[in-house]
Amino acid sequence: MALLKRKSDVIDASLKDFLPPRGSSAYAEINDYYEMLWDYNLRGGKRLRPALVFFSCEMFGGDSSKAIPSAVALELMHNFLLVHDDIQDASELRRGKPTLHKIYGEGSAINAGDGLFARTWSTLNANRKLIGATKTLRIFKEFAEICNYTVEGQALEMGLVRKGRWDLSEVDYYKLVELKTAHYTTTYPLRIGAIVAGAPAKDIKAFNAFGKPFGTAFQIQDDLLNLVGEEGKYGKEIAGDIYEGKRTLPLIHLFRKCNAKEREALVSIMNKPRSEKTEEDVQLVLTKMKEKGSIDYAREKMTAFAKEAKAIFEKKFAHVAENDGKRAIKLLIDYVVERQV
Amino acid sequence: MALLKRKSDVIDASLKDFLPPRGSSAYAEINDYYEMLWDYNLRGGKRLRPALVFFSCEMFGGDSSKAIPSAVALELMHNFLLVHDDIQDASELRRGKPTLHKIYGEGSAINAGDGLFARTWSTLNANRKLIGATKTLRIFKEFAEICNYTVEGQALEMGLVRKGRWDLSEVDYYKLVELKTAHYTTTYPLRIGAIVAGAPAKDIKAFNAFGKPFGTAFQIQDDLLNLVGEEGKYGKEIAGDIYEGKRTLPLIHLFRKCNAKEREALVSIMNKPRSEKTEEDVQLVLTKMKEKGSIDYAREKMTAFAKEAKAIFEKKFAHVAENDGKRAIKLLIDYVVERQV
Secondary structure (H helix, E strand, C coil), rough: CHHHHHHHHHHHHHHHHCCCCCCCCCCHHHHHHHHHHHHHCCCCCCCCCHHHHHHHHHHHHCCCCHHHHHHHHHHHHHHHHHHHHHHHHCCCECCEEEEEEHHCCCEEEHHHHHHHHHHHHHHHHCHHHHHHHHHHHHHHHHCCCCHHHHHHHHHHHHHHHHHHHCCHHHHHHHHHHHHHHHHHHHHHHHHHHHHCCCCCCCCCCHHHHHHHHHHHHHHHHHHHHHHHCCHHCCCCCCCCCHHCCHHHHHHHHHHCCCHHHHHHHHHHHHHHHHCCCHHHHHHHHHHHHHHHHHHHHHHHHHHHHHHCCCCCCHCCCCCCCCCCHHHHHHHHHHHHHHHCC | CCCHHHHHHHHHHHHHHHCCCCCCCCCCHHHHHHHHHHHHCCCCCCCCHHHHHHHHHHHCCCHHHHHHHHHHHHHHHHHHHHHHHHHHHCEECCCCCHHHHHHCHHHHHHHHHHHHHHHHHHHHHCCCHHHHHHHHHHHHHHHHHHHHHHHHHHHHHHHHHHHCCCCCCCHHHHHHHHHHHHHHHHHHHHHHHHHHCCCCCCHHHHHHHHHHHHHHHHHHHHHHHHEEEEEEHHCCCCCHHHHHHCCCHHHHHHHHCCCHHHHHHHHHHCCHHHHHHHHHHHHHHHHHHHHCHHHHHHHHHHHHHHHHHHHHHHHHCCCCCCHHHHHHHHHHHHHHHHHHH
16 A cells, blocks of 8 residues: 555664664674564564554644654564564464564564564654653653553453353453554554644544544454465465464354354364364364354454444544545555455 | 562562552453462562662662662563563573463463563653653663663573574673673662662763672572572572573583583583483583582682672762662672572
């Protein structure tokens, strides 16, 4: 998408400024660690979160070049979360390449994730000269909140997997999505851009109401792409969520539509450890989903959330004059639903 | 040690204020995660780092109650590092109990570590009301630096293990210790306490010169306790460092004192994965160390570093009037060398 591409070029260039210079350590082992950071951060990726920071800043008349450290920090934090998430889920592919722990081993990948988190923090220090002490502190607080929410979301998701629990409702699913995805993918990036621009408190807060359906639509599309995407484009394993036992909307729908006997069979497949799930197991789940309309259901729900997000955006931000930033955010609602990556 | 005990009571009480209230989530899985944080943080531990923050603050006439968030944050960060370190080293015991990943699995333990890092950050937000924006930002910067250094130290240590490298010199060992231990155990806690107190820049900087030998003495005693400590007191497995292939001072001395044939035998033991090392292997290394005087050598070096630290402290801080804080720091130099925990 051209809109994202323009911003992702800025992020790619700026990321390099905030990563440790390649080969700059006297120790080969520390340079290896730097390479891990460079490799992972420059594999590409949508750069959706930093783009939202920039557009929200522009929407409120801010200079988006002043949002660069916050946008870069958000991308670093995102990548920190992905590195650890890949270990936790035993994922093998990320952005079309082997995951870091597959290349370097788990211990070094845990450490590289920690390093990205540490870099998130040091990158935010650059805010001080650009936007002053008050906003810098405000943004530190936003980041601390996002991290705490996201870790709780991960704890919830992994806890459900560990306990083999499939008795969760759609409401539970939406809470999980809010914690593990919506806060850090949509709500907080938008809040942070608005803070850089100096937007009124009411407008910053309005992004909470908007970010939730927007982020939920994003996650449902992620659930769907994981099932029906093209591996070459998508960059992750197809049906990886089924292998990993993830609680996704199509699966929750499927559980609801199954009778007791079908449910029992489904639980026994889904609770197998990843290494014991066969391709046949996964195909069976996919077939059942198609049979029960679970994929269509999730697609409808996604569309409804995107529509809700649009309506909230129009209502909450009616007083903000049309401008490029505002238009871009609206376009991104459609993008989130239509994306193939 | 009574001196540490008094401060650790403050830290234990304050940690509770900054951890999420037990059972406060609507989700059992999130409450499980809170329990992990409570369990690990309240297992005790020396609380040396927060104590150094308090004493340094008092040494410069500061009110150490204003250093509480910084001291708590440092303990949270220390525990974050330990949780991940235990996974990386496949350690089984910490503070006399099974390590978190042994109880909850690796994925959840990685996440609990991330959660402690996130809490480190949110705890530092409490500084603003206590010590104002400028010092709060200054301390955020200190924490970002510590984290970056410590992760680089971990990268160096794990890289050496991964490559099976034993060609490192004593100078390399001291660099490793500075990165992975001294910065976050002695130098930065002392700097941070001085910042809270509003000490002059020159005094804050002087802690770098002092913290390095002080922290190095601390690490060498850690190397020694790991070899000759009592498991009941020490709370970790005895000779765990040999099982884990850690680069310690006694081992580096031993390598230096071995002839080519002995060295070859030693490398083949030390580079075995943890699970393949037998008790006999470990006993053989211990016997060789005693034979070659490696333990005595390390003990002498530790004493020399402690002496150097004392001399630097006396010289750099001669202008600071004697007071309880200053006396406590000097006593802690002896403690670090004499401790059994």
